[in-house]
Amino acid sequence: MKVLKFGGTSVANAQNIEKVKNIVANSSKNEKAVVVVSAFGGVTDMLIKASLLAASQNESYKNVLEEIEDKHLKTIQELIDINNQSKVISNVKRELNVLETLLEGAFLIGETTPKLLDKIVGYGELLSSYIINEYFIKEDIDSVHKNSKLLIKTDDSFGKAVIDFKATNELCENYFGTVTYQVIVAPGFVASSAKGEATTLGRGGSDYTAAIIAAAVNTETLEIWTDVSGMYTANPKLVKQAFAIPHISYEEAMELSHFGAKVLYPPTIQPVLSKGISIHIKNTFAPEEEGTLITKSSNGKARAVRGISHVENISLLSLEGSGMVGIHGISKRFFEVLSEAKVSVVFITQASSEHSICIGVASDDAEKAKSALEKAFEYEMTLKKINPVMVENDLAIIALVGDNMKSHQGLSGRMFSALGKNNVNIRAIAQGASERNISAVINKNDVKKALNTLHEQFFEDNVKQLNLFVMGVGNVGEKFLAQIEQQRKFLKKQLKLNIRVVALSNSKKMVFDENGLDLKNWKELLNNGEKTGLDAFYQKVKELNLRNSIFVDNTANEAVAKTYENYLNDSISVVTCNKIAASSPYKNYLKLKELSRQYNAPFLFETNVGAGLPIIDTLKHLIASGDKITKIQAVLSGSLNFVFNNFNDKTDFHEVVKQAQDEGYTEPDPKIDLSGIDVMRKILILARESGNELDIEQIENEAFLPQESLDTSNVDDFYKSLVKNKAHFDTIYKEAANKDCRLKYVAQFENGKAKVGLQHVPQGHPFYNLEGKDNIVLFFTERYSEQPLLIKGAGAGADVTASGIFADIIRIGNF
């Protein structure tokens, strides 16, 4: 004999029930089968709703009842041909009439008792099992209906009755020992007390019914057929990457289900465990899939962590006070009080100083627990030896589970550091003495992020998902998106990084997709997006609360730079090509750096200097390895380099500037480049990154522009002033040419001082042959004292800038 249980979704409608029939027909060919069924999907909830409405004397319970009736009648009509329907329909209607009378009773009295509620909610299973059996018979299955109330005996704790195993086993043995039918369809969830009153086994209790029967008749396996392909490494509704665990031990399954893996009702394991009956969880909608096998011991070579589960709606209660130290029996009293109040404790920690006890309970029980404790410790509280009970709500528990966790060091370290990096605040921690479980209490809002973070850490073979929130889709932004799209597959395979762009914004619109935007048509998506705003964007990023979040700023906007602080504060990394923040007042720069450290969120701006060239990163490595920077000399402006490479005695200065602008090498306002501001910002950033406190006002700028040009207020006037001062520029060229030198706009930092300005560079100097828009940096350090460390290459352009941003993101991925 075998036992198969089908859950609510598996029997939610006629189409699904047909699938159930196929499985049962197949399964019962050579062996008798007990088929335990849940109520049709959603019906138990509807019954509870109807009872509560009736008890509050709200007539709309009748609408719910009607919905229940429609659901059942529709299913019958679809399953059973018209000639055979009438008997089934009239039987069901008769039962529904009784149900109606019970609800009417609740309505008239304005109350339901747990006893009445049990009688009412049991109708879901009674009706579903009756209808399914009738359908099986019509489909030529040798099937009979047996009401589990007559088999399963309990005490009278209505709502979650306790099994009387002796009586139950006897009844089951007698019945199943003599039954001649090949298939026996029985309702799950329902039972009866010694007096014959209806009881139920608790929400999700049909699994338990099946396990009790399997144990009573000693089957080899118990099959739990549900809507997922087994017990997953985490709730598949919240963690997309979760997968079914092929084989797991009773204890692990119990621990996971106790901590929220709803796929198995926790008490289910207990009756089969003592008999060594294995449980096989299978998917009604994909019967070919392997599912999960639960047996005494699982595969020894398996991962240390087998699953991650969570329980929502938890409250923490803490009892604290000097009067608790060293006094015997406090814990005993504490837990006795809770047990008398019928509060079940899901989580316990006690400070080793004995100064406090902290427990987690279901939020529904929190008030009850608080008042029971305050009553019990009233005396100590009036003497101020114990403080009033503190309650914290809106929490959740997440737990790592695995039999082999005890033989692996460092798991809790990995768990908490992964959570910490993602700004998941941990309120309390407990590790079971069996070391099969490490659990933590966190904010309810962080559950999804925490589960995904831990899943990635323990199950995804180190594939790390990076979630990007990108602001700015101009030249650089567009190239950046194209590069990501091109490299995604490679990065996933080679670097184990799964990069997703979750949000995009330009100055008008923004678009979000938690599952990653399709970068092939981001323009269209963004066009159809919603109105953007810096705060609206930030609020949405925060709300999504995704792990490994990175804010990417591809703008040159000051207001955007001001928002970095918010992101870093929430442990969201910031990558930017915008120089404004890193060159803002030193206090602000330092603050951002500190936030980054404090919240473990990298703040990277490699592209602020030399676009994609690895200048800042190299500097960081030099310093981290103990080297000291003595001098920096650099040509850092692609635009100025272009201008002075093309300016000679055959060209006009203003024409060369115009050409540079036309070819996209200058800022829209070329004065920003020619005045040296841009280079000042860059050397400032390099000086700061080498550990110096410096502000932009302290940088010496030997301007080569005449004052008149510097004073202009628009681009037109600026050009006019360049034309007017032709002689000034020609002289600058001649002075250099006479000495056989070339003109380079050089930035320098030495002895705590920075300066920028035009210099005569002689032949043989590393700057002399600098071409086009290239940049060059020389780092003179204690280790590179004779010959500087030299970095040279294209220092401007959208493509290289985009790749520099990309490189920063990969750095974070490997962080």
Ligand code: ADP
């Ligand atoms: P049934 O009605 O078949 O008894 P349940 O709804 O009680 O089904 O349980 C199956 C559901 O459990 C799944 O649809 C899934 O959402 C949820 N679930 C939560 N945690 C897990 C997990 N670790 N593995 C599988 N399912 C889980």
Ligand code: ASP
């Ligand atoms: N129908 C009951 C419930 O929804 C029992 C079960 O489905 O396991 O809780």
Ligand code: MG
């Ligand atoms: Mg269930």
